Amino acid sequence: MLWSPTPKLWPLLVFLSLLLLLSPSTLALTPSPLVTYTNTLIPQRADPHISKHTDGYYYFTATVPAYDSIIVRRAPTIQGLASAPETTIWRRKSSGIGSNQVWAPELHYIDGKWYIYVALGVANEWRIRAFVLEGVGSNPQTATWSEKGLVNTDWDTFSLDAHQFQVNGTRYLVWAQQEPSRTDENSSLLLAKLVNPWTIQRPATVISRPLLSWERIGYKVNEGPATLQKNGKIFLTYSASATDSNYCMGLLTASVGADLLNAASWSKSQTPVFQSNSLTKQYGPGHNSFTVSEDNLSDILVFHDRGYPNITGDPLNDPNRRTRVQKIYWRADGTPDLGIPVPDGATPVRLRSFSSPGSYIRYYTGTSPSGSATLADQLFRIITPGLAGGNTVSLESASRPGLYLRRSGTQVRFDAGSSGSSASFKSEASWNRREGLTDAAKGVSFEAAGVSGQYLRLTGVDGGLVLAAVGGDQGQRGQATFYLE
Numbered sequence: 001m002l003w004s005p006t007p008k009l010w011p012l013l014v015f016l017s018l019l020l021l022l023s024p025s026t027l028a029l030t031p032s033p034l035v036t037y038t039n040t041l042i043p044q045r046a047d048p049h050i051s052k053h054t055d056g057y058y059y060f061t062a063t064v065p066a067y068d069s070i071i072v073r074r075a076p077t078i079q080g081l082a083s084a085p086e087t088t089i090w091r092r093k094s095s096g097i098g099s100n101q102v103w104a105p106e107l108h109y110i111d112g113k114w115y116i117y118v119a120l121g122v123a124n125e126w127r128i129r130a131f132v133l134e135g136v137g138s139n140p141q142t143a144t145w146s147e148k149g150l151v152n153t154d155w156d157t158f159s160l161d162a163h164q165f166q167v168n169g170t171r172y173l174v175w176a177q178q179e180p181s182r183t184d185e186n187s188s189l190l191l192a193k194l195v196n197p198w199t200i201q202r203p204a205t206v207i208s209r210p211l212l213s214w215e216r217i218g219y220k221v222n223e224g225p226a227t228l229q230k231n232g233k234i235f236l237t238y239s240a241s242a243t244d245s246n247y248c249m250g251l252l253t254a255s256v257g258a259d260l261l262n263a264a265s266w267s268k269s270q271t272p273v274f275q276s277n278s279l280t281k282q283y284g285p286g287h288n289s290f291t292v293s294e295d296n297l298s299d300i301l302v303f304h305d306r307g308y309p310n311i312t313g314d315p316l317n318d319p320n321r322r323t324r325v326q327k328i329y330w331r332a333d334g335t336p337d338l339g340i341p342v343p344d345g346a347t348p349v350r351l352r353s354f355s356s357p358g359s360y361i362r363y364y365t366g367t368s369p370s371g372s373a374t375l376a377d378q379l380f381r382i383i384t385p386g387l388a389g390g391n392t393v394s395l396e397s398a399s400r401p402g403l404y405l406r407r408s409g410t411q412v413r414f415d416a417g418s419s420g421s422s423a424s425f426k427s428e429a430s431w432n433r434r435e436g437l438t439d440a441a442k443g444v445s446f447e448a449a450g451v452s453g454q455y456l457r458l459t460g461v462d463g464g465l466v467l468a469a470v471g472g473d474q475g476q477r478g479q480a481t482f483y484l485e
Contacts, residue, residue: 032298032327034484037347039324041082042073046304046321047104047161047224047287050078054109058291059140060084061105061116062304065319068092070105070118070133072141077294078325087141090116090133097131097150099123104161104224104287107140108197110171114140115197117151117173119160130162130175132198148198155180158187161287164194165227167234167256173200174207174236176223185210185220189238189252191261205261208252210240214272215250218242222250224287228299231334232256236266237273239286243316245309247284248275253335274301274338276309279400282341283309284321290328299328305341329375329485339375340399348379348398350485353458354438355478361405361458361465363397363414368464380405382484387417388430392449395431404429405456405465407448412456412465431456437470437477445480455480 042048045062052058060073060081070090075081093099100121108115114135121128130151137143151173153159159177166172171194176187189208192200210220224239236252251269258265276283288303304321311318326347329337342348351361362369363377379398386392387404395405403414406429417425427450436443437455446456453469457479470476 031352031483031485032293033295034349035293035295035298035300035327035347036349037079037325038082039326039342039344039347040307040322041079041325042323044319044321045323048302048304048323049104049106049289050081050291050300050302050325051107051109051289052291055138059107060323061107062323063103063105063321067101067103069102070116072107074139074141078291078300089135089140089143089145090118095123097122097129100125101128103128106163106289108164110164110197113197114143115148115164116140116145117162117164119162126158128158128160129156130159132162134197151175151198151200152202153177153190153192153200154203160187161223161225163225163227164197165229165234167229167260171197172260174225174227176221176225176238179206179209182209187221187223189222189225189236193261205263207236207263207266208238208250208268212240212250212270214246214248214275215240217246218244226289228290228328228336229256230299230330230336233334234260235336237288239288240272243284243286243321244311245276245283245306247286247305248272249286249288249303249338251336273336274303274341276305277340278309280341280343280398281307281401282324282343283307284315285324285341291325293327299330299336300325301328301338303341307344337375339379342379342398343381343401346381348381350375350378351380351395351444351482352485353479354436354443354481354483355475356458359458359463361395361482362463363399363403364463365414367411367413373463374399382433386430386449387419387421387426388449389426391432392430393433393446394429395446405431407451407454407456407467410467412467436481436483438474438481439483443481443483445482458482 048062071086073084075084098120100123103119105118116133120131132148135143135145157178162175174191190204192204210222219242228235234254251273252266254265282305285305291300353359360378362373376399381396383394386394397403404417406415430449431446434445437445448454
């Protein structure tokens with residue numbers, strides 16, 4: 001007998017059918033709401049790993065400057081990790097494995113137990129290998145920890161930065177290791193299935209080598225892998241070159257349905273996807289992890305960098321790599337756009353037009369924008385209070401800190417300003433934040449400070465900005481309404 005759905009099921013079937021018709025790129029276009037964090041999140045913590053557990057807490061671990069212990073923090077919010085108490089769950093040994101470097105711990109919850117993947121060294125030797133700890137208990141800070149031992153790989157060579165992930169029910173381990181046949185290179189990325197959390201199925205597959213020029217500055221390195229799954233793809237970020245201002249991030253991409261142990265399944269970005277930025281004063285970003293926002297609607301990039309480019313001596317002896325976080329945005333083709341490492345302070349936002357959903361306020365020179373806008377030029381910090389003080393706000397370009405959105409007659413431009421600017425500049429670069437003129441519940445509008453009834457409007461798809469009254473014209477009111485992303 002043919003099955004016939006009941007009338008009550010029809011709405012559900014229609015909804016499911018529409019989902020099947022949507023391409024990954026269509027799904028990626030769905031905007032996510034505003035998230036706000038303050039950087040630097042945690043000073044002197046490198047190789048940061050933040051994960052959100054099923055208990056609703058965020059768990060943080062990272063490399064400490066002394067390279068002598070494994071620490072864990074816990075908080076109900078990402079920002080709360082900044083002040084959360086820190087528990088030391090493992091300390092350097094007096095001899096043998098774990099008697100020297102303690103690098104890049106990652107905390108994972110697998111089949112009811114906690115696991116930490118960490119790189120451990122041996123005193124008086126350059127002998128670093130991937131190691132696994134197992135914790136039993138609901139909270140890793142109070143769990144009972146035991147050592148499962150080294151991850152036995154195909155070769156007994158320098159290895160570190162083990163990261164586990166799961167695809168279609170299969171768990172994998174990806175890590176960095178020096179290939180014996182390539183002694184002029186420091187590390188490649190290898191991938192294998194996990195038999196259990198501390199044992200791989202050998203042989204492993206090399207999925208990336210440091211062959212591009214930007215992967216070979218100072219050292220020839222692929223390391224620090226991390227994975228993010230979305231839109232039917234696996235996005236695997238990694239770090240390259242020396243750990244100074246040349247440190248940067250690359251990207252490998254594969255389909256979730258592909259044979260991941262076939263190196264040909266992975267495509268590699270030919271340019272860095274995240275790197276130093278002298279304008280935002282962020283240098284050597286890398287060794288990242290991924291987590292999600294408190295509402296589970298935004299993907300969050302977690303990474304370390306430094307606030308200065310020049311380092312005396314070995315960068316590994318410089319203690320000031322610090323943990324930072326910022327939102328990931330998604331392109332129309334379903335791929336992540338990491339943008340730039342944003343400036344210190346509150347994380348920026350994008351301001352999407354109500355009347356032109358694909359258009360955003362963007363930085364430009366002159367009277368109108370030209371060319372394609374980068375994500376970096378669509379990011380703004382909402383400064384509260386604004387330069388004029390009181391209840392005003394100012395909109396500062398995140399990609400060019402110190403440049404503010406300023407009214408000039410009916411035009412709007414981007415000019416340099418500061419707390420020492422003239423009173424007229426401060427007024428012209430300040431705005432009254434209002435409820436959205438078209439969508440009061442979710443949108444925002446910006447009325448010029450000191451000029452009642454004059455609103456910031458985004459005209460057309462080219463992203464030109466003007467200052468004008470809107471009256472009752474719904475089109476103009478829509479141009480003056482924005483959503484914060």
